[in-house]
Amino acid sequence: MTIYMDNAATTKISKNVLDEMFNVLEFEYGNPSSIYTIAQSSKKKIENSRRKIAKALNAKPKEIFFTSCGSESDNWALKGIANSYKNKGKHIITTKIEHHAILHTTEFLESLGYEITYLNVDEDGFISTKELENSIREDTILISVMFANNEVGTIEPIEEIAEIAKKHDILFHVDAVQALGNIKIDLLELDVDLMSFSAHKIHGPKGIGVLYIKEGTKITPLIHGGAQEREKRAGTENTAYIVAMGVAMEDAVKNLEENKNYSIKLRDELINNLLKIEGVHLNGPRNNRLPGNVNISIDNIKASEVLMFLDLKDICASSASACTSGSLEPSHVLLAMGKDEESARNCIRLTLNNENTMEEVDIVSNEIKNIVEHLRNK
Ligand SMILES: Cc1ncc(COP(=O)(O)O)c(C=O)c1O
Structure with missing residues (x-):
C-alpha cells in the first residue's frame, strides 16, 4: 500500500469533489457565455461556486476571480498591479523564500525596470517586520509575502504585515496556496488586497485557482480576450473545475x-x-x-x-x-x-x-x- x-x-482528489465534477462534465457542457437554458445553467453553477468560495473566505463574490492555478494567480497579482500602478512607482517588496511563481515573476518585472527588495528571513524562515518597514520607499507599490512556506512550513506574520502595508498605503498580496485549509482565513478581518489560492492542495483538481482581489483594487488583466470574469480574465470558463474548487474550498474550511x-x-x-x-x-x-x-x-x-x-x-x-x-x-x-x-x-x-x-x-x-x-x- x-x-x-x-x-x-x-x-488526492476527494470523492465529494469528483462526484460534483463528473456531474458537471457530463451534463453542464454549455458555454456559460451563451444565452440558452443549458448554458445559463453552467453560468449558475459558476456563480454558485463563486458564492461558496466568497463565503468560505468571508469575502464578496465579486472579489473572487477564477484562474488556471496558483501560479497564474501569483503572476496576475504581481504583473497586474505592477502595470496598473507604474505611474505611482516601480518598487516591490517580497521575500527570499517565496515560491518560484513569485520569484520568477519578480525577475521578469526586474527585466522591465521594476526594482525588487527581497527580504531576508531568520534561521526558522520568519521575515522581520522591522526590515520590511525599513524597506518601504516613496515609490513602493506592492508588498507580496507568502502566508506559509511550502518547503519548511513557516507561517509568516501576515496580520502585522497587513497593518504596515495599510499604514503606508501600499497594496498587499499574499500567496496563500499552502495556507488554505490549514490556517483560518477571514478576508474581512485580514486587511489584504490580493490573495492567491489553488485547488489541488485541498483535495481539488490540478489546474484551477482563485485570485481574491479586494473591491476597488485597480488591476490590469493577465489574459486578454473575451469578457469573462467581469472583463478581468478572458477564456471560456472551466465550469467543472470551478465547481470542484468550490466544493474543495467549502470542505477544507468546514473541516x-x-x-x-x-x-x-x-x-x-x-x-x-x-x-x-x-x-x-x-x-x-x-x-x-x-x-x-x-x-x-x-x-x-x-x-x-x-x-x-x-x-x-x-x-x-x-x-x-x-x-x-x-x-x-x-x-x-x-x-x-x-x-x-x-x-x-x-x-x-x-x-x-x-x-x-x-x-x-x-x-x-x-x-x-x-x-x-x-x-x-x-
Ligand atoms: C506557495 C505556493 N505558491 C504557488 C504554488 C503554485 O500553485 P499551482 O501548482 O496551482 O500553480 C504552489 C504550488 O506548489 C505553492 O506551494
Missing part, C-alpha cells in the same frame, strides 16, 4: 480545525521520532509551522538516496519543493535561512494531512531510521 506523504506537492489538530498530532510524532535518529536536524520552526509539514536534513546522507529507498517501499516524500526536486540545485529557502549548501541540497520534506494515520507515521519513522543505518554502514 502506498504511503503518501507529499501533500504539499499535491493532494479545518479538526484536520489541523489531527495533522499537528501526526506531524509532532513524526518530528519527535525522526529527531531521535543521530544526525537528523529539523528545518523550520517548532511553532508557527504548517500543521502537516516536516522537513529534515541528515548529516552526511544524500536526500536523493533516502527518497529512492523510500520509493522502493512505496513511500512518497520529496526534497524541497516539487518543482525543483530532481534538480541538483540547493533549496533557495534553506539557503536564505542560513543553511550550508550541503544541508540545503539534502533536505527531505514529508507533508501530512487528514488522510495519513499514526500507523503510517510509525512505519515511515522506522523506514527512515533503517535507511539511514544502511547508508551509514555502506
Whole structure:
C-alpha cells in the first residue's frame, strides 16, 4: 500500500469533489457565455461556486476571480498591479523564500525596470517586520509575502504585515496556496488586497485557482480576450473545475480545525521520532509551522538516496519543493535561512494531512531510521 506523504506537492482528489465534477462534465457542457437554458445553467453553477468560495473566505463574490492555478494567480497579482500602478512607482517588496511563481515573476518585472527588495528571513524562515518597514520607499507599490512556506512550513506574520502595508498605503498580496485549509482565513478581518489560492492542495483538481482581489483594487488583466470574469480574465470558463474548487474550498474550511489538530498530532510524532535518529536536524520552526509539514536534513546522507529507498517501499516524500526536486540545485529557502549548501541540497520534506494515520507515521519513522543505518554502514 502506498504511503503518501507529499501533500504539499499535491493532494488526492476527494470523492465529494469528483462526484460534483463528473456531474458537471457530463451534463453542464454549455458555454456559460451563451444565452440558452443549458448554458445559463453552467453560468449558475459558476456563480454558485463563486458564492461558496466568497463565503468560505468571508469575502464578496465579486472579489473572487477564477484562474488556471496558483501560479497564474501569483503572476496576475504581481504583473497586474505592477502595470496598473507604474505611474505611482516601480518598487516591490517580497521575500527570499517565496515560491518560484513569485520569484520568477519578480525577475521578469526586474527585466522591465521594476526594482525588487527581497527580504531576508531568520534561521526558522520568519521575515522581520522591522526590515520590511525599513524597506518601504516613496515609490513602493506592492508588498507580496507568502502566508506559509511550502518547503519548511513557516507561517509568516501576515496580520502585522497587513497593518504596515495599510499604514503606508501600499497594496498587499499574499500567496496563500499552502495556507488554505490549514490556517483560518477571514478576508474581512485580514486587511489584504490580493490573495492567491489553488485547488489541488485541498483535495481539488490540478489546474484551477482563485485570485481574491479586494473591491476597488485597480488591476490590469493577465489574459486578454473575451469578457469573462467581469472583463478581468478572458477564456471560456472551466465550469467543472470551478465547481470542484468550490466544493474543495467549502470542505477544507468546514473541516479545518479538526484536520489541523489531527495533522499537528501526526506531524509532532513524526518530528519527535525522526529527531531521535543521530544526525537528523529539523528545518523550520517548532511553532508557527504548517500543521502537516516536516522537513529534515541528515548529516552526511544524500536526500536523493533516502527518497529512492523510500520509493522502493512505496513511500512518497520529496526534497524541497516539487518543482525543483530532481534538480541538483540547493533549496533557495534553506539557503536564505542560513543553511550550508550541503544541508540545503539534502533536505527531505514529508507533508501530512487528514488522510495519513499514526500507523503510517510509525512505519515511515522506522523506514527512515533503517535507511539511514544502511547508508551509514555502506
Ligand atoms: C506557495 C505556493 N505558491 C504557488 C504554488 C503554485 O500553485 P499551482 O501548482 O496551482 O500553480 C504552489 C504550488 O506548489 C505553492 O506551494
